[in-house]
Amino acid sequence: MSKPMPVVVGPVIALSLVFTACAAPTPGVIKETVEVPVEVEKEVEVPVEVPVEVEVTAPPPELTGDITIWVMPNGADPQAAIDAEIAEFNKLYPNVNVTAEIVGWGDAFGAIQTAAQGGEGPCVTQMGTTWVPTFGTMGGLHTFTAAEIEALGGEDAFIEASYATAKIFNNVVAVPWFADVRAILYREDVFEAAGVDTATAFEDLDSFEAALQAVADSDQDIAPFVHPGRNDWNVWQNATQWGWAYGGEILNEDGTEAAFNSAEFVAGVTAFDQLYGKGLTADNTLELNSSQTDAEFGQGRAASMMSGPWMISNLRDLEGSGYEQMVADNTTIAHFPAGPNGDKYTFFGGSNLGIMQTCDEYDAAFALVKFLLSKESQIRYGNAIGMLPVTFEAQGDPIFVDDPLFSVFIAAAPTGKSSPNIPRWGAVENTLNSALQVLWEDVAAVSGPIDEATVQAALDDAAETVNTILSQ
């Protein structure tokens, strides 16, 4: 019996190659930049209380079109939060139909990557600040012109650390939307009961550790500190705060080589990783993720933690968060402690907004971005999701600066540091995360504090990989 398969396979493969070739986009084609007319100045009244009502004295230019925005699960009710903004936007632009799609953090990176390549995607997309270099390098995002930046309020309107996350190769490809600053949240009552002077306890990492030891010794049936371990999405962010405080950096100055295996950075990471072995953390801290860590603190099982401004809404909405009243009544926030040389840094993250090059309704997309950066939207949305606004104007609003909790995060923002803006940051982050996660396994395996040599070896190994990646 003859076998017809090879006869069939040949044309199929040939057809595949034809389809494959057809699927390839034309390289180097960049959508023409559209000049957006500067809109009519509008007077905005911002009351102290949210929700904020917008009073528009002159109608903006008539815009039409259907656009989609991808947002990640921001806050407790992400859909309601963004829908509220769209409703306000539609008061200005009733003929622009905006659809908000919530994309999980786990899927978002791949989805934006596909959209950048010309696949099905939105007009406007949120992206984590650390993703901007990658997507900016890929080239699927619109580059904001100087005129557009001016129309958004100009560079000086933004918090410096936020604006620094918007650029790659000096091109602004995703404008800041909201900011996330980390700080130490602690239980005033527990620390005071342990005889700790909370006015000085968080000045530097030594005094912080001494305070944790005092809580551990005070036999109050509460863990002194809780932090996420291996199973988390904030692994490098947490450890790097210690590395920065000790004078270390992630990469060298020009971003061409790993620096996280320097003596300073290693000392910082070691100090952080040793807290578990010294008995200063919750027993289960190494297996927790950020959400579970927040819950451990909120439910009164830990006396202190590192977290961000989203905890404020959790502490104020006890019914929704399930946190204890005693925790809400006694929580205070302190800046991240300084390192041995007085260096004081905290992780500064958040999210930015980019416009895809494939967007057919550019004017409407830009109008939406501009609206989301307006003072009233920044205040309202920041409050709704528990993040900080990125503009000075919005951050300076009494809603934030007069708030005893928000104000600490705002004051910490100038010490904020983020990831280096290099095209291969995603790969560096992944490698650093892997090394730090394996270190948490080592921490779990040893009895007592982990030694500095183990940390050094793990970070040396990761540095070798990073240097290979960066040299390619």
Added chain:
Amino acid sequence: MTVKESFVSSSKKGTLWRRIVRSRIAYAFIAPAMLVMLLVHIIPTVQAVYISFLNLTAETYLDWLHAPFVGLQHYRQILKGLIFGGGDALIKGLAQALVNSAYFLLYVQIGTTVLGMVLALLLNRDFRGRGLARTLVLLPWVVPTFVVGIIFQFVWLQRGGLANRILVDWLHVTDKPISWLIGPNSRMALIIPAIWRGIPFTTVQYLATLQVIPKDLYEAAAMDGANAWQKFRYIAIPFLTPILVVTNMFGLIFNFFGFGPYNIAVTLFSSDNLGRYNNLLSIAIVRQTFNNQLYGYGAAASVLMMLVALLAVGIWYRLFRSGLISD
């Protein structure tokens, strides 16, 4: 050329076409499926093979298939590291993942086969509530793999997790809660959900086979004085052999090369960086490809994995070909 030779030659040329014409209705029926196969399987596969020859990274991503051609560079890089060890720093994760995947495969295959067989034998017996029991056994199968990860995260939590409640509070096996989600125990924390998810498939396959075994064979064996083990060994096993071969081959593909374990792991551990015990092959390749934006390198690793899978299936088929044919 003689007239006869000429006739034979022309008739050979026309054989395929004539066969297609003769079976045109059959070909028409399979045409949609072939088209879908072409679109969703063959084109992406050919594209992946081509990408494996390109230096496709974040910088060249929009160039897509026009990224710089580097030939077999990625393959050389990977094979050199895997065969000779050391070498490129990028390969370290893959070598470790290969070993982890072998562990994972071994445990999951043994677990799903043995437990699936035990359950199938139990469900093949007559007892009250058998229908309900059969339905319940299927439940893990309808749970999406992502959800399996979330469910088992609650099982393994050091504080308040079901496993430690049973071991510490009820059975008093240990005084101190066990840490399942980090350290050496985390290997079992992933293997057990994978077995739990895989058992319904093997159970259903084995049960379906057990039900077609004629009862008179068991009756004759009983009359000859055969005990339960002998009945299982000499009656059931010959019937079950083909399906054992097939389910284990599916298991090999799914658990070693597939993404089912990845889906469980990323939700179970809230991360796709899974440390030294659970960094499986598929997870390592995804990380190298998408997290490190080394798309060409990742495609080469995927193609190598596909070739190894084909080889494994080929060897498997050669070894167990006779077992696939039931008398």
